[in-house]
Amino acid sequence: MLLLAVGAAGLNGIREEEPVRTMKDFPYKFPSEADKVYDEAREFRQASDTERFSRIFSLSESGRLLMAHSPKRDYATRWREQEEEEWRRIQRELFARYGD
Numbered sequence: 001m002l003l004l005a006v007g008a009a010g011l012n013g014i015r016e017e018e019p020v021r022t023m024k025d026f027p028y029k030f031p032s033e034a035d036k037v038y039d040e041a042r043e044f045r046q047a048s049d050t051e052r053f054s055r056i057f058s059l060s061e062s063g064r065l066l067m068a069h070s071p072k073r074d075y076a077t078r079w080r081e082q083e084e085e086e087w088r089r090i091q092r093e094l095f096a097r098y099g100d
Contacts, residue, residue, distance in 0.1 A: 031039075044052060067076050 044055065047055070067073055070076065
């Protein structure tokens with residue numbers, strides 16, 4: 001496509017317009033979130049049992065540390081205690097009904 005280019009002194013001549021770049025022309029490619037999750041799951045499945053346990057324990061510990069420093073830790077503690085008591089109640093009920 002040809003455009004007229006007008007400068008400070010008036011008509012300079014004719015020049016070609018630079019092509020419009022689209023995302024498909026973007027030179028960098030980023031992996032999709034689905035690909036990243038798939039790769040992480042594949043790595044986890046290939047890990048040894050000890051490494052799997054270590055990763056799960058580390059994740060759990062990270063969550064515990066986040067909650068320990070959270071401004072909502074009192075609420076979270078009460079909620080966790082209520083959930084735990086609910087499970088205990090359910091277990092007592094099941095053992096009373098079906099236990100020996």
